[in-house]
Amino acid sequence: KNQVEQSPQSLIILEGKNCTLQCNYTVSPFSNLRWYKQDTGRGPVSLTIMTFSENTKSNGRYTATLDADTKQSSLHITASQLSDSASYICVVSARNGGGADGLTFGKGTHLIIQP
Amino acid sequence: GAVVSQHPSRVICKSGTSVKIECRSLDFQATTMFWYRQFPKQSLMLMATSNEGSKATYEQGVEKDKFLINHASLTLSTLTVTSAHPEDSSFYICSARKLLPWDEQFFGPGTRLTVL
Numbered sequence: 001k002n003q004v005e006q007s008p009q010s011l012i013i014l015e016g017k018n019c020t021l022q023c024n025y026t027v028s029p030f031s032n033l034r035w036y037k038q039d040t041g042r043g044p045v046s047l048t049i050m051t052f053s054e055n056t057k058s059n060g061r062y063t064a065t066l067d068a069d070t071k072q073s074s075l076h077i078t079a080s081q082l083s084d085s086a087s088y089i090c091v092v093s094a095r096n097g098g099g100a101d102g103l104t105f106g107k108g109t110h111l112i113i114q115p
Numbered sequence: 116g117a118v119v120s121q122h123p124s125r126v127i128c129k130s131g132t133s134v135k136i137e138c139r140s141l142d143f144q145a146t147t148m149f150w151y152r153q154f155p156k157q158s159l160m161l162m163a164t165s166n167e168g169s170k171a172t173y174e175q176g177v178e179k180d181k182f183l184i185n186h187a188s189l190t191l192s193t194l195t196v197t198s199a200h201p202e203d204s205s206f207y208i209c210s211a212r213k214l215l216p217w218d219e220q221f222f223g224p225g226t227r228l229t230v231l
Contacts, residue, residue: 036222043119043121043224046219046221089158105158
């Protein structure tokens with residue numbers, strides 16, 4: 001069964017500090033992995049999308065890593081800001097023979113940035 | 116970038132009435148759209164896959180007669196919650212599948228449904 005596990009479930013840090021969120025998956029065959037940011041009461045917004053051959057990808061203060069061998073990904077947030085408070089969701093896409101990708105969602109990490 | 120809109124953003128209705136939620140891809144065509152439901156502090160749960168010009172595919176446990184989906188054009192899918200009950204109160208999110216340059220889903224902003 002395809003699964004995506006995220007840790008920690010929730011995290012509180014002070015403004016300006018860095019943090020790293022983890023995502024482990026057992027999705028196969030692997031197509032790509034995406035990190036989304038979801039503000040409360042809003043839809044998810046894509047931060048990064050990574051394919052099998054990519055190890056690191058940055059989007060401003062967000063840096064995602066992918067280790068396809070160990071099936072782990074991380075999202076590092078640098079110099080956190082109050083606006084970073086949100087849920088961060090890891091989504092892994094599986095590719096089947098028909099070409100239609102199925103998505104497996106993690107439960108998310110709820111991040112709170114305190115002033 | 117790809118933009119997906121939803122309307123309405125919030126709706127409050129009485130028990131027993133029907134509510135229609137619209138999902139539009141504003142700057143691309145989407146042959147496939149998805150409808151999700153999300154409870155507080157929970158992950159998104161896929162309800163159904165909406166295919167333009169054909170019947171929707173529902174996930175196990177989702178009543179197709181309760182949640183009517185219509186995907187009449189390449190930019191519009193609608194979800195109608197029929198005979199709504201308080202337990203249907205939730206956050207409903209749609210996404211639209213864009214094939215190029217990546218096979219990727221873009222999410223709408225969500226619709227908060229409250230059934231009194």
